[in-house]
Amino acid sequence: xxxxxxxxxxxxxxxxxxxxxLPWASxxxxxxxxxxxxxxxxxxxxxxxxxxxxxxxATEFWERRVLSLSGGIEEIGRINWEILLCLxxxxxxxxxxxxxxxxxxxxxxxxxxxxxxVMLLVLLIRGLTLPGALQGVVFYLYPEPARLFDPxxxxxxxxxxxxxxxxxxxxxxxxxxxxxxxxxxxRDSLWLCVLNSCTSLVAGFAVFSVLGFMAQEQGxxxxxxxxxxxxxxxxxxxxxxxxxPLPQLWAVCFFIMIILLGLDTQFVAMEAVTTSVMDLFPMIxxxxxxxxxxxxxxxxxxxxxxxxxxxxxxxxxxxxxDYYACNGACVLFLSVFETLVMGWIFGAERMFDIIEDxxxxxxxxxxxxxxxxxTPLVSVVSxxxxxxxxxxxxxxxxxxxxxxxxxxGWLLALSSIVLVPGWALGQLFAGKGSLKQRWRHLCSPxxxxxxxxxxxxxMKETTFTAEMEDLVRYGT
Numbered sequence: 390x391x392x393x394x395x396x397x398x399x400x401x402x403x404x405x406x407x408x409x410x411l412p413w414a415s416x417x418x419x420x421x422x423x424x425x426x427x428x429x430x431x432x433x434x435x436x437x438x439x440x441x442x443x444x445x446x447a448t449e450f451w452e453r454r455v456l457s458l459s460g461g462i463e464e465i466g467r468i469n470w471e472i473l474l475c476l477x478x479x480x481x482x483x484x485x486x487x488x489x490x491x492x493x494x495x496x497x498x499x500x501x502x503x504x505x506x507v508m509l510l511v512l513l514i515r516g517l518t519l520p521g522a523l524q525g526v527v528f529y530l531y532p533e534p535a536r537l538f539d540p541x542x543x544x545x546x547x548x549x550x551x552x553x554x555x556x557x558x559x560x561x562x563x564x565x566x567x568x569x570x571x572x573x574x575x576r577d578s579l580w581l582c583v584l585n586s587c588t589s590l591v592a593g594f595a596v597f598s599v600l601g602f603m604a605q606e607q608g609x610x611x612x613x614x615x616x617x618x619x620x621x622x623x624x625x626x627x628x629x630x631x632x633x634p635l636p637q638l639w640a641v642c643f644f645i646m647i648i649l650l651g652l653d654t655q656f657v658a659m660e661a662v663t664t665s666v667m668d669l670f671p672m673i674x675x676x677x678x679x680x681x682x683x684x685x686x687x688x689x690x691x692x693x694x695x696x697x698x699x700x701x702x703x704x705x706x707x708x709x710x711d712y713y714a715c716n717g718a719c720v721l722f723l724s725v726f727e728t729l730v731m732g733w734i735f736g737a738e739r740m741f742d743i744i745e746d747x748x749x750x751x752x753x754x755x756x757x758x759x760x761x762x763x764t765p766l767v768s769v770v771s772x773x774x775x776x777x778x779x780x781x782x783x784x785x786x787x788x789x790x791x792x793x794x795x796x797x798g799w800l801l802a803l804s805s806i807v808l809v810p811g812w813a814l815g816q817l818f819a820g821k822g823s824l825k826q827r828w829r830h831l832c833s834p835x836x837x838x839x840x841x842x843x844x845x846x847x848m849k850e851t852t853f854t855a856e857m858e859d860l861v862r863y864g865t
Contacts, residue, residue, distance in 0.1 A: 390691045391710040392658065393483065394698050396651045397476035398623060399644050401455060404475075406640035413450035414631035420453040421446065428607060429631035447628035455623070459701040462709070462794050466701025473699045476692070483655050484688050487663070488681045491567050494656055501649045501656075508646035509588075509595055515639060516598030525601020528611045529593050540774055547771050548717025553585055557724040560657040563664045573748045596626065603629040622647060663687065705784060705794075712782040713798035714805055721772040722806045725765060732760035734832045 405412050412418060416425035426443040452458045459466045486497045516522055536542050555561055561581075565574060597611075603625070604611040614625060630639045663684055667674040674683055698707050731740060737757045745751045782798065783789055790798075813831070820827035 390694055391698065391707060391715070392651070393479050393655050393691075394476065394695060394703075394707060395619070395622075396479045396648055396655065397472050397699070398455060398619075399647045399651065400475040400479060401472060402623065402627065403641065403644040403648065406637055406644060408637075411627070411631050411636050411640060412454065413447040413627050414636065416446050416449075418450075418454070421449050422453075425449050428628060429636075445624070445628060447624050447631065450627075451623050456704050457701045458704055461788060462702050462705035462790060464702050465697065468696065469699050469701070469703075473696075476695060476699060479652075479655075480688050480692050483652065483659065484684060486652070487656055487659055488684050490680065491564070491660065494660060498653060498656065501653050505646045505649045506588075508642050508649075509592060511642055512639070512646070513591060513595040513598070515633070516595050516602070519598060519602035519633070521602040521605030522598035523601065524605060525597040525599065525611055526594060528601065529597035541778055544717065544771060544775050544778065547767075548720070548775075551717060551720045551724070553589060554581070555657065557720050557727055558658075558661070559665065560661045563661045564657060566664070571747055575744055575748050575750070575752055596621070599626065599629045603632060606632050659684070659687070705788075705790070708782060708784055709790070709794060709798050710801060714801035716802070718772055718775040719802055719805045721768050721775065723809060725768045725772060726809050728760060728764045728768060732757075732762075732765065735834055737761050739834065 414427065414429045415421075416427045422444065424444045425446055427446045429446070455469075455472070457466070457469050487494045517526075551557060565572075565577075568574070600611055600614050604614045607614070626643060627640065630636050630643060633639055663680070666683070667680065674680060697703055698710075731737070737760045740760070741752060741757065781790070781795055816831055817824075817827055820830060822830070
């Protein structure tokens with residue numbers, strides 16, 4: 390529900406990039422303050438004190454023009470109509486890209502998944518040819534040994550892997566359900582890991598080469614230039630682009646890439662929900678025209694819930710969603726249940742038989758060790774550590790949320806994860822028989838699952854043996 394807001398900001402930046410002068414590369418606009426400083430200006434000399442007491446033009450454009458940022462979550466303020474129109478445009482694009490199902494989405498993804506690689510290659514080449522790029526690349530590749538002993542670093546890395554691979558949130562399962570039974574899922578999974586990690590690695594070179602250029606231009610350490618989260622995409626990188634020749638061209642390339650990558654993420658997130666609900670109510674939703682109506686209602690519901698995020702205080706609400714409802718701890722909590730169910734209740738051995746039946750080759754036993762022991766253990770330890778290392782959310786390092794906002798954040802987090810144990814307990818108490826019988830029934834795979842070749846062969850062998858025994862015993 391909240392992710393597409395990022396795309397509306399990106400669309401606003403993309404439209405702004407077609408102006409004769411980039412609006413975040415000037416301090417002569419109506420939204421600028423007396424403290425504004427244009428870091429893209431030529432022959433600009435700033436000492437550290439002046440830099441600390443001033444606000445870059447890119448930051449003022451982001452906070453005062455795009456967000457129209459209020460003083461806190463208590464001050465919701467007015468709706469930003471320009472961002473609202475951008476949000477409507479992104480929802481319309483998303484709807485018509487997925488309304489016909491994976492067949493239409495698959496055709497769109499041929500473009501949205503491949504064209505960003507063209508943009509990434511263009512930005513990478515441009516970044517590596519800038520002065521100071523080597524400084525940025527060295528900063529990117531050379532680790533700080535002391536930080537390797539910081540558990541928070543590893544927790545952030547683990548959360549990034551979960552989100553980057555879309556693990557434990559159902560999207561891979563939903564999309565894979567449309568494959569043919571004999572599709573080589575083993576090979577696809579390995580390729581997914583390789584391509585995803587390589588893309589992230591290459592994207593790091595494209596970003597940090599530009600940040601190195603920006604640090605050299607300003608004469609400050611690169612650590613002070615690097616931003617995380619929205620600050621990287623909407624402050625640091627646009628500010629660096631404004632310092633290059635032909636800034637409009639590079640800004641357009643960058644935000645087209647961001648929008649297309651974001652659309653892919655939004656497609657699969659919406660498809661996961663849509664397919665899951667359609668599988669629950671196939672008699673109702675699989676009739677002609679029902680899918681389109683359901684997706685329209687789904688999009689409208691999400692859109693109406695986003696009105697508060699395009700207000701002057703919307704960024705505070707957005708950060709609340711991002712920090713609590715969609716954080717790594719929630720996904721880790723879900724992954725614990727998923728790995729325990731697959732490794733122990735459904736059974737790792739049974740999963741091996743199914744993969745062998747699909748691909749005609751048996752997976753490496755390292756996966757069985759991961760499913761049964763390593764992954765649940767790492768997930769539990771990471772989840773506990775994330776709870777121990779928890780720090781309340783702050784915005785821009787200075788704004789502290791009120792207590793009721795933190796309570797709302799925890800409710801958002803619980804809304805994502807309590808459903809799993811809650812549903813299990815509900816099924817346990819709603820079943821028939823003794824508590825032990827209900828538990829054993831719920832922990833058994835569905836008896837209507839299709840048989841593998843191995844199971845069919847064993848059944849035939851059992852039937853043949855029984856017939857032979859009857860023949861010997863009764864002579865018939």
